[in-house]
Amino acid sequence: MATLLNNPTIRGYAFQIAFVLVLGxxxxxxxxxxxRNLQKANIAAGYGFLDRTAGFGIVQKLVPYTEAxxxxxALYVGLLNTLLVAGLGILFASILGFIVGVARLSPxxxxxxxxxxxxxxxRNIPLLLQLFFWYFAVLRAVPGMREKWTLxxxxxxxxxxxxxxxxxxxxxxxxxAAAVLIAVAIMVFLSRWxxxxxxxxxxxPPIGLLNTVVLFxxxxxxxxxxxxxxxxxxxxxxxxxxxxxxxxxxDAGMTIVPEFVGxxxxxxxxxxxxxxxxxxxxxxxxxxGQTEAAASLGLLPRQILRLVVLPQALRIIIPPxxxxxxxxxxxxxxxxxxxxxxxxxxxxxxLNQTGQAVEVVSIWMLFYLGLSFLxxxxxxxxxxxxxxxxx
Numbered sequence: 001m002a003t004l005l006n007n008p009t010i011r012g013y014a015f016q017i018a019f020v021l022v023l024g025x026x027x028x029x030x031x032x033x034x035x036r037n038l039q040k041a042n043i044a045a046g047y048g049f050l051d052r053t054a055g056f057g058i059v060q061k062l063v064p065y066t067e068a069x070x071x072x073x074a075l076y077v078g079l080l081n082t083l084l085v086a087g088l089g090i091l092f093a094s095i096l097g098f099i100v101g102v103a104r105l106s107p108x109x110x111x112x113x114x115x116x117x118x119x120x121x122x123r124n125i126p127l128l129l130q131l132f133f134w135y136f137a138v139l140r141a142v143p144g145m146r147e148k149w150t151l152x153x154x155x156x157x158x159x160x161x162x163x164x165x166x167x168x169x170x171x172x173x174x175x176x177a178a179a180v181l182i183a184v185a186i187m188v189f190l191s192r193w194x195x196x197x198x199x200x201x202x203x204x205p206p207i208g209l210l211n212t213v214v215l216f217x218x219x220x221x222x223x224x225x226x227x228x229x230x231x232x233x234x235x236x237x238x239x240x241x242x243x244x245x246x247x248x249x250x251d252a253g254m255t256i257v258p259e260f261v262g263x264x265x266x267x268x269x270x271x272x273x274x275x276x277x278x279x280x281x282x283x284x285x286x287x288x289g290q291t292e293a294a295a296s297l298g299l300l301p302r303q304i305l306r307l308v309v310l311p312q313a314l315r316i317i318i319p320p321x322x323x324x325x326x327x328x329x330x331x332x333x334x335x336x337x338x339x340x341x342x343x344x345x346x347x348x349x350x351l352n353q354t355g356q357a358v359e360v361v362s363i364w365m366l367f368y369l370g371l372s373f374l375x376x377x378x379x380x381x382x383x384x385x386x387x388x389x390x391x
Contacts, residue, residue, distance in 0.1 A: 034358060049354045050075070056349055058341045060257050071350050078346030079367060085263055085342065086329045086371075092268040093328060094321075097275025102305070104280050115276070123273040127331055130270055135262035135338045146246045148237060156235055156248070162261055165232035166254035172226035179222035186218070187211045259340035263332070271328045278320045282313035314386045322379040326372050333368075343367055 050072035057067050062080045065073055103115035122130065140159070143149060148156045148163070156163040194207035223230065235253030238246050248255070286309050294304040335342040344364060351360040 047356075047359055049350075049356050049359070052354075054350070055353070058346065060260060060341055071354065074346050074350060075343065075363060078341055078343040081260075081340070081346075082332055082335075082342040082344075082367075083371075085260060085267065085335065085340070086332045088264055089267040089271065089328050089332065090325050092264070093271040093275055093324070096268065096272040097324075098279050100272060100276035101279025102283065104276065105283060119273045119276050122269055123277075125270075127266060127270045128334055128337060131262060131266040131334055131337060134265045135258065139258040139262050145248075148248075154234070156237065158248075159258070160248065160255060161258050162256040163235040163237075163248050164254050164256065165234045168231055168233050170229035170231065172229035175222045175226040176219050176230060179219040183214050183218040186214050190214070257340070259335070259338045262338055263335050263340050266334075267328055267331060271324055271331075274324050274327075275321060278317055278324065279313070282317035283309055285316050286312045311386070315383075318379060318383045318386065322376060322383075325375050325379065329371055329375060330368060 051070050053067075054069055054071050054074045055067055056074070058065055058074065058077050060081060061077045062084065063077060065077050100115045100118060103111050104119070106112045106115070143158045145158060145160050148158045150156050154165055190207055190210050194205045194210075198204040233253055235255075236249040238249065240246070290308055290312065291304055294308040299307070332342060333344045336345040336348060339345065347360045347364055351357055354360075
């Protein structure tokens with residue numbers, strides 16, 4: 001026995017097996033105690049409540065939903081709303097963060113100071129306060145239901161939300177979608193071909209121009225060939241007539257609720273400050289000799305940044321950038337503070353009506369855990385793509 005325990009491999013397996021057994025017993029004990037407590041309180045356990053009628057409405061829904069839908073359908077609607085605000089938040093925060101991060105390094109004094117002020121001010125104000133500011137102080141100060149503010153002639157804002165044109169898919173829309181997918185495949189092929197040719201000859205073909213032509217040209221040809229199956233349904237605003245009929249018509253255009261706009265602004269602007277610092281530190285970590293060597297070859301500043309600095313900085317940027325994406329996704333649960341119907345807000349309503357606290361909380365935990373794992377896996381893939389490969 002002493003000989004076996006002195007073997008590091010066997011000892012390692014023994015400790016791991018013991019840890020798994022203790023952890024399993026601990027988890028089972030929690031589940032068993034929870035079930036006993038629920039039984040004593042006469043609360044039915046299980047997920048059968050998901051098939052019962054919800055009986056409440058949801059102001060924003062990406063899939064069909066009515067008050068006669070089930071609790072499971074309601075949670076699904078909340079899940080999609082969470083994915084929507086998290087996905088758009090990551091996109092806008094990334095774009096703004098990269099711009100501000102590079103602007104902080106600008107030789108222009110005004111640009112760098114404005115970027116610095118943006119980062120230092122918004123980063124040090126709690127996200128919840130920023131959410132309250134955008135929702136209660138800004139979006140509540142817009143015109144009422146019978147008035148509007150118009151931007152660029154197509155975007156309209158009032159207390160009811162942001163009214164924008166809605167894309168309507170007609171017959172043959174699948175042709176345009178297929179053309180987009182084919183265009184993306186061609187762009188990938190052209191990029192690889194251009195990189196291979198550059199490695200062989202030292203000359204880079206105009207890949208950017210070719211990809212632009214393919215991306216816009218092929219779907220445009222399919223659009224006209226299919227008889228223009230896509231069109232926009234624009235908002236209709238009545239300025240005259242009976243008072244109750246004035247304002248935007250509910251069956252025209254698309255309305256984005258103020259809760260979504262406020263939450264998206266707060267998440268994007270707040271997270272962009274941290275992304276800007278990640279980008280700035282990544283760019284500054286690139287050896288200055290790389291920039292000087294690129295400049296000696298006659299590259300313009302924007303070419304140096306795009307072709308030399310950023311590709312090397314990505315190796316440093318991606319790991320901390322993943323943390324910011326995870327933080328933004330989890331911070332989206334603050335939507336309950338402004339009654340945006342995300343998974344937590346809708347789940348809270350389900351919990352109050354059914355009393356199934358353990359089940360609802362477990363759904364929250366599994367969703368955010370799974371989404372975090374998915375985000376980490378995707379960013380880990382890109383991290384491996386840009387990692388240095390030693391010969």
